[in-house]
Amino acid sequence: MPDNNEIKEFDIFDVEDGELLKIILDSINDAICVVDENCITRYWNNAAEKLYNIGKDKILGRHIKEFFPNSLLPKIIKERKSYDNIYNNPREGCYNVISASPLYMNGRLVGGISLDRDATEFIKTSELLMKAQSNLNVLEHEMSIINKNRYSFSQILGNNRAFRDSIRLARDISRSNINVLITGESGTGKELFARAIHMESGREGYFVPINCSAIPHELIESELFGYTAGAFTGALKTGKIGKIELAHNGTLFLDEIGDMPLSMQPKILRVLENGEMTRIGSEKTIKTNIRIITATNKNLSEMVEAGLFRKDLYYRLNSVVINLPPLRERKDDIPLLVNRFIEDYCMEYGINILGITPEVLDSFVNHSWEGNIRELKNAVERIVVLARNSNTGVIDSSFLPQSLGGIRKTISAAKQDSIYDLNTILENAEREALINVMRISGGNKAHGAKLLNIPRSTLYFKLKKHNLEK
Numbered sequence: 001m002p003d004n005n006e007i008k009e010f011d012i013f014d015v016e017d018g019e020l021l022k023i024i025l026d027s028i029n030d031a032i033c034v035v036d037e038n039c040i041t042r043y044w045n046n047a048a049e050k051l052y053n054i055g056k057d058k059i060l061g062r063h064i065k066e067f068f069p070n071s072l073l074p075k076i077i078k079e080r081k082s083y084d085n086i087y088n089n090p091r092e093g094c095y096n097v098i099s100a101s102p103l104y105m106n107g108r109l110v111g112g113i114s115l116d117r118d119a120t121e122f123i124k125t126s127e128l129l130m131k132a133q134s135n136l137n138v139l140e141h142e143m144s145i146i147n148k149n150r151y152s153f154s155q156i157l158g159n160n161r162a163f164r165d166s167i168r169l170a171r172d173i174s175r176s177n178i179n180v181l182i183t184g185e186s187g188t189g190k191e192l193f194a195r196a197i198h199m200e201s202g203r204e205g206y207f208v209p210i211n212c213s214a215i216p217h218e219l220i221e222s223e224l225f226g227y228t229a230g231a232f233t234g235a236l237k238t239g240k241i242g243k244i245e246l247a248h249n250g251t252l253f254l255d256e257i258g259d260m261p262l263s264m265q266p267k268i269l270r271v272l273e274n275g276e277m278t279r280i281g282s283e284k285t286i287k288t289n290i291r292i293i294t295a296t297n298k299n300l301s302e303m304v305e306a307g308l309f310r311k312d313l314y315y316r317l318n319s320v321v322i323n324l325p326p327l328r329e330r331k332d333d334i335p336l337l338v339n340r341f342i343e344d345y346c347m348e349y350g351i352n353i354l355g356i357t358p359e360v361l362d363s364f365v366n367h368s369w370e371g372n373i374r375e376l377k378n379a380v381e382r383i384v385v386l387a388r389n390s391n392t393g394v395i396d397s398s399f400l401p402q403s404l405g406g407i408r409k410t411i412s413a414a415k416q417d418s419i420y421d422l423n424t425i426l427e428n429a430e431r432e433a434l435i436n437v438m439r440i441s442g443g444n445k446a447h448g449a450k451l452l453n454i455p456r457s458t459l460y461f462k463l464k465k466h467n468l469e470k
C-alpha cells in the first residue's frame with residue numbers, strides 16, 4: 001500500500017489526467033457545463049447532452065446564451081457569486097435544480113461551472129402528491145359529514161324506557177371530559193354509543209378504537225404507546241405512532257377493557273390522570289389531550305375483587321357507567337329494529353322495500369338473540385338478500401333461517417294466536433299498503449296521499465307510526 005503522501009491528486013490540466021477527468025465527469029448523472037470568462041461553452045458532459053438533447057459538437061465554442069437565454073452562468077461570472085440549488089423550468093414539463101459557481105485560477109476569474117440536476121420526476125411526483133393531498137382533504141371533509149350522520153345519537157334506535165334513559169345519560173355527558181364506561185353484552189351497541197358520544201362532544205381529533213381482547217398482550221403496549229426507531233428487534237425503522245397519540249384532541253375507545261393486561265394498567269392510569277405518556281424506547285414525556293371511553297362485557301367489579309383488575313383504574317374509569325340492556329330484555333324494540341334494518345338493506349341492495357309477515361316478525365321477537373343487535377342485523381341482511389327476488393315483495397316464513405324457524409315452531413299457543421289478532425292484521429295491512437303506495441308514487445307523498453285517499457297530514461302521521469318516513 002502506498003502511504004498517503006504518495007497519493008497524488010489528478011492534475012486536471014495534465015493531458016493524460018485530463019482524459020481521465022473527462023471520463024469521470026461523463027459518468028456523473030448531473031449535467032455539467034463549463035464556460036470561460038466570456039461565457040463561451042468549453043465543456044459539456046454526456047449527462048448534459050442527454051438532459052438538454054444538445055450535442056457537444058453543437059454547443060462547444062458557442063455563447064451559452066445562444067442556447068439558454070436565462071442561463072445562470074453569465075450572472076455568476078458578472079456577480080462573482082455562487083448559487084446553490086436554484087429551481088429552474090427551462091422549458092415546459094422540464095424542471096431542474098441548478099448550482100453554479102465562478103471558477104478561479106491563481107486568483108484570477110477564468111470562467112464558471114454549472115451543475116444541473118433533473119428534478120422533473122421529483123416535481124411531477126410532488127405535484128401529484130399535492131393533488132392527492134387536496135383530494136384527501138375533500139374526502140376527509142365528506143367522510144366527516146357522513147360519519148356525523150351515521151354515528152349521531154339520532155341513528156341509535158330504540159324506544160324502550162331503560163334504553164332511552166341510557167341514550168339520555170350518554171348525550172348529557174357527551175360535551176364533558178368525564179370518562180365513560182359502557183357495559184353490555186356483545187352486540188348491544190357499545191361502540192355505536194362511544195362513537196355517538198365522540199360525535200356529539202365536538203372534539204376535533206379522531207375517534208380511535210382499540211380492542212384489547214383482539215391484540216396479543218405483548219403487542220398492546222406498542223399499539224397504544226407507539227415506539228421510537230430501533231426500540232426493539234422487529235420494530236419499524238421509522239418508529240411508530242401509538243393509538244394514544246393518534247387520539248390527541250379526540251377520543252380513545254378502549255374496547256373490552258377487561259382484557260387489558262394487569263401490567264399495562266398503571267400506564268393507562270397515568271394517561272387518564274394527567275394525559276402523559278412515553279413512547280417505548282424514549283425518555284420523553286408526551287402530553288396528550290384525550291377523552292377515554294371504555295367498554296366491557298365483563299363484570300369489572302368482580303374482577304377487582306378477584307385481583308384481576310386494578311381497583312384504582314376501575315374507580316377512574318367508572319365515573320359514569322352506561323349499561324346497555326341485552327336485546328331479549330327490550331323485545332318491545334325488535335319490530336322497530338327489524339323494520340328499519342329491512343329498509344336500510346333494501347336501500348343498500350337497491351331493491352324495493354320488502355314487507356314482512358306478522359308471523360316472521362313474531363319469530364324475530366321471540367328469538368333469544370344471544371348476539372344481540374349485531375346478530376339481528378345480520379339475520380335481516382341475510383333474509384333481505386334471499387327475499388330480494390320474491391314475487392310477493394314480502395318476507396314470509398319460507399325465508400327464515402333454521403335457527404329462527406325452530407323458534408317459530410316452539411312459540412306458545414298464545415303467540416300463535418296473535419296472527420289472528422285483528423289489530424295486528426289491520427296494522428300490517430296498513431303498513432303494506434303504505435309501502436306499496438310509496439313505491440308506486442316513487443316516494444312522492446302528495447301523490448301517495450291521493451292514491452290512498454287520505455289527507456297528506458294523515459299520511460305523514462302513518463308513515464311515522466310505521467317508521468317508513470325517509
Ligand SMILES: Nc1ncnc2c1ncn2[C@@H]1O[C@H](COP(=O)(O)OP(=O)(O)O)[C@@H](O)[C@H]1O
Nearest residue numbers: 155156157158186187188189190191192373374
Ligand atoms: N340501538 C341501535 N340502533 C341501531 N343499530 C344498532 C343499535 N345498537 C347496535 N346497533 C348496530 O349493531 C351492530 C353492533 O353494535 P356495536 O356497537 O358494535 O356493539 P358492541 O360494541 O356492543 O359489540 C352495529 O352494526 C351497530 O350499528
Ligand SMILES: [Mg+2]
Nearest residue numbers: 187190191255
Ligand atoms: Mg364491540
